[in-house]
Amino acid sequence: MINCRKEVKALKAYVPGKPIEDVKREYNLEKVIKLASNENPYGCSEKAKNAIIKTLEAPSIYPDGNCTSLRNEISTKMNILPNQLIFGAGSDEIISMIARTFISPSDEAITCTPSFPQYKASVTAIGGKIIEVPLTNHTYDLNGILEKVTERTKIIFISNPNNPTGTIITQKEQLDFIKKIPNNILIVLDEAYYEYVYDDNYPESLPLLEEYSNLIILRTFSKMYGLASLRIGYGISNPEIIDYLNRVRGPFNVTSQAQAGALASIQDNDFVTNTFKLNKSVKEYTYKKCDELGFDYIKTHGNFIMIDFRKPSLELFVELQKKGIIVRPGFYFGMDTYQRVTLGSQEEMEIFFEIIENLL
Numbered sequence: 388m389i390n391c392r393k394e395v396k397a398l399k400a401y402v403p404g405k406p407i408e409d410v411k412r413e414y415n416l417e418k419v420i421k422l423a424s425n426e427n428p429y430g431c432s433e434k435a436k437n438a439i440i441k442t443l444e445a446p447s448i449y450p451d452g453n454c455t456s457l458r459n460e461i462s463t464k465m466n467i468l469p470n471q472l473i474f475g476a477g478s479d480e481i482i483s484m485i486a487r488t489f490i491s492p493s494d495e496a497i498t499c500t501p502s503f504p505q506y507k508a509s510v511t512a513i514g515g516k517i518i519e520v521p522l523t524n525h526t527y528d529l530n531g532i533l534e535k536v537t538e539r540t541k542i543i544f545i546s547n548p549n550n551p552t553g554t555i556i557t558q559k560e561q562l563d564f565i566k567k568i569p570n571n572i573l574i575v576l577d578e579a580y581y582e583y584v585y586d587d588n589y590p591e592s593l594p595l596l597e598e599y600s601n602l603i604i605l606r607t608f609s610k611m612y613g614l615a616s617l618r619i620g621y622g623i624s625n626p627e628i629i630d631y632l633n634r635v636r637g638p639f640n641v642t643s644q645a646q647a648g649a650l651a652s653i654q655d656n657d658f659v660t661n662t663f664k665l666n667k668s669v670k671e672y673t674y675k676k677c678d679e680l681g682f683d684y685i686k687t688h689g690n691f692i693m694i695d696f697r698k699p700s701l702e703l704f705v706e707l708q709k710k711g712i713i714v715r716p717g718f719y720f721g722m723d724t725y726q727r728v729t730l731g732s733q734e735e736m737e738i739f740f741e742i743i744e745n746l747l
């Protein structure tokens with residue numbers, strides 16, 4: 388019998404929500420609303436769609452392994468060098484590259500919990516140890532992380548805003564923290580929901596790269612840009628770190644479709660402005676409905692919200708699914724009376740609350 392590595396044996400595969408088509412079939416439903424994976428309910432830019440379709444004329448050709456056009460566009464837009472960028476099949480892949488590049492067996496990485504599960508999965512899969520510090524007030528506990536730093540610490544992962552709670556750490560908190568961390572520890576600033584945040588205290592991390600050589604910022608095209616199925620995200624750091632990461636990266640890891648879609652997306656400001664506005668207004672509607680119905684919730688800076696329905700989350704999850712709503716149960720985050728609900732369109736959220744009112 389073939390045996391896998393012991394680190395892999397100890398892992399659990401990620402359990403995604405059921406696909407929409409499966410839920411339709413299982414419960415004999417015509418319409419299913421997925422509010423489970425923080426996707427963009429408004430789809431993606433039409434310009435991106437057209438650019439993607441164009442690439443389908445030549446599927447026999449490997450993609451540009453360097454993502455040249457996209458790299459040049461982002462470097463110009465952000466005023467950084469092209470070799471400060473790395474692209475991945477989603478920021479998921481970059482998180483995995485970071486762990487494979489910097490973690491040796493028994494090295495440690497620190498993050499908070501509950502937070503994005505891929506930090507732990509990527510580090511433990513290669514034999515590293517993940518140290519998880521509980522959130523305080525649903526927010527990253529930077530002092531708690533600081534206390535756990537040892538000579539074995541190699542990486543610190545910070546999700547800002549944090550998935551699943553939607554909270555942020557501020558510019559000042561982030562900077563104070565970075566100043567205290569030795570520069571041989573890589574700090575990963577995962578800003579997957581960056582484009583949604585309008586709080587003045589939210590960090591602008593990019594300028595910090597000039598002064599601190601141990602930072603990498605992660606961004607993605609899966610959320611605001613609505614390209615989750617294409618799998619494309621990017622990391623911004625100094626050229627030395629990017630060079631190391633490139634050594635473990637697969638040669639053609641980002642498809643031509645993803646590159647073309649991403650390039651057209653970042654050139655389409657109208658789509659971003661529109662999604663931003665709609666997300667904000669649906670968020671306010673959601674707060675209002677929760678207040679009216681008496682459900683506690685965590686104020687969010689992303690396109691998702693944790694709502695406390697005061698009911699075991701797997702039970703309510705199944706009841707919602709039967710009615711055609713897919714959410715992410717708080718059970719998976721150790722917050723068992725909550726559901727993480729992606730902020731859908733206004734119409735989707737009205738249906739969601741109507742069903743909730745009937746169920747509870």
Ligand SMILES: Cc1ncc(COP(=O)(O)O)c(C=O)c1O
Nearest residue numbers: 477478479503550579607609620
């Ligand atoms: C905090 C955070 N980081 C990274 C990701 C990964 O995004 P992707 O791999 O689609 O770019 C997600 C996705 O939900 C996320 O919530």
